[in-house]
Amino acid sequence: DAGITQSPRHKVTETGTPVTLRCHQTENHRYMYWYRQDPGHGLRLIHYSYGVKDTDKGEVSDGYSVSRSKTEDFLLTLESATSSQTSVYFCAISEWGQGNQPQHFGDGTRLSIL
Amino acid sequence: GQQVMQIPQYQHVQEGEDFTTYCNSSTTLSNIQWYKQRPGGHPVFLIQLVKSGEVKKQKRLTFQFGEAKKNSSLHITATQTTDVGTYFCAGRPTGNQFYFGTGTSLTVIP
Numbered sequence: 001d002a003g004i005t006q007s008p009r010h011k012v013t014e015t016g017t018p019v020t021l022r023c024h025q026t027e028n029h030r031y032m033y034w035y036r037q038d039p040g041h042g043l044r045l046i047h048y049s050y051g052v053k054d055t056d057k058g059e060v061s062d063g064y065s066v067s068r069s070k071t072e073d074f075l076l077t078l079e080s081a082t083s084s085q086t087s088v089y090f091c092a093i094s095e096w097g098q099g100n101q102p103q104h105f106g107d108g109t110r111l112s113i114l
Numbered sequence: 115g116q117q118v119m120q121i122p123q124y125q126h127v128q129e130g131e132d133f134t135t136y137c138n139s140s141t142t143l144s145n146i147q148w149y150k151q152r153p154g155g156h157p158v159f160l161i162q163l164v165k166s167g168e169v170k171k172q173k174r175l176t177f178q179f180g181e182a183k184k185n186s187s188l189h190i191t192a193t194q195t196t197d198v199g200t201y202f203c204a205g206r207p208t209g210n211q212f213y214f215g216t217g218t219s220l221t222v223i224p
Contacts, residue, residue, distance in 0.1 A: 035214075042120070042202055043157065043214040050210075058211060090156060100145060102159035103212075 003027050004106035006091050012112045019078040021109050023091030025071075031094045032074040033058075033103065034066060036087040043090065049074055081113045117141065118205045120215030128223050133190040135218035137203035144206045146186045148177060151217070152199045160188075193222045 003026030013019055023032060033048040035058075045058030047066040055066050063085060065077045078085055089109045094101040119138045127133050137146065145164045149157040161170055163179035163186060170177045176189045186205070190197055200219045204212040 040123075040216060042216040043204075045211060048210075056210075059213070100162070100164070102147065102162065103157075104159065105156040107156050 004091060004093060004104060006089075006106040006109050008109060009107065010110045012114065013081055014114055015082055016080050019081050019111065019113075021076040021089055021091075021111070023074045023076070023106060025074075025093050027093060027095075027104075028071060029093040029095050029104075030071075031096065031101075032068065033092040033094075034064070034074065034076045035090045035092060036060065036085075037090060037108075038087050046076065046089075083113050085111065086113045087111060117207065117213040118203060118215045120203055120218055122218055123216065124219045124221070126221045126223060127193050129195060130192050133193050133197070133220055135188050135201050135203075135220075137186040137188075137205065137215050139184050139205050139207070139213075141207045142183050143186075144183075144208060146179060146206070147204045147212065148186075148188055149202045149204065149214075150199050151202065155199075157202060190220075193220070195222050195224055198222050 005024045007022045031050055034046040035043045037043050044060045046064050047058055047061055049055045049068040067075045091106040092103040094103045121136050147162045148160040150160055151157045161177050166183050167181045168179040174191045178187045200217040202217045203215040206212045
């Protein structure tokens with residue numbers, strides 16, 4: 001498996017609190033992605049990064065922000081968590097652009113917002 | 115909205131039976147990828163299809179990309195208990211974003 005570490009693996013928090021999820025890779029891949037997975041929706045792209053400090057929005061970006069200050073780290077922040085953001089969050093990486101490269105996924109973070 | 119639809123949502127088969135999942139898009143796709151996710155696990159890349167009408171095989175798995183590049187299928191011959199999991203297609207209309215299907219959850223009954 002690709003060297004991808006997500007932290008924390010599980011988190012329970014309350015509505016209105018800020019939450020930051022971390023994705024760390026050891027593959028030196030250029031592209032990194034954040035997805036959320038919900039029953040009946042498959043995987044939906046939140047944000048992605050194509051280099052240090054270069055990010056773009058995905059399909060469901062409202063309520064989320066991201067930062068990438070180093071090649072190996074991609075952070076996902078929920079500024080004020082809501083119950084609708086309860087989900088499993090996956091980080092993924094690909095060597096080049098998303099268009100024709102396989103994506104390798106981390107083990108996921110299970111986030112519950114009460 | 116959901117750009118890639120996948121059916122069926124669930125499929126239960128007896129071990130040894132065949133299984134097929136279908137992926138459909140309202141728009142032409144540049145390429146399509148297939149992933150497998152075991153229960154409690156993360157998606158794992160299986161294959162990518164790029165050409166119109168393309169067929170690829172991996173042992174008991176056969177992947178097809180439609181002539182119009184709007185649909186795709188994954189067929190498993192003689193299922194085994196190790197095939198259990200959810201199979202996702204991911205289609206790319208244009209640009210850099212893939213749209214994942216809702217997945218088909220496969221249960222194999224021994």
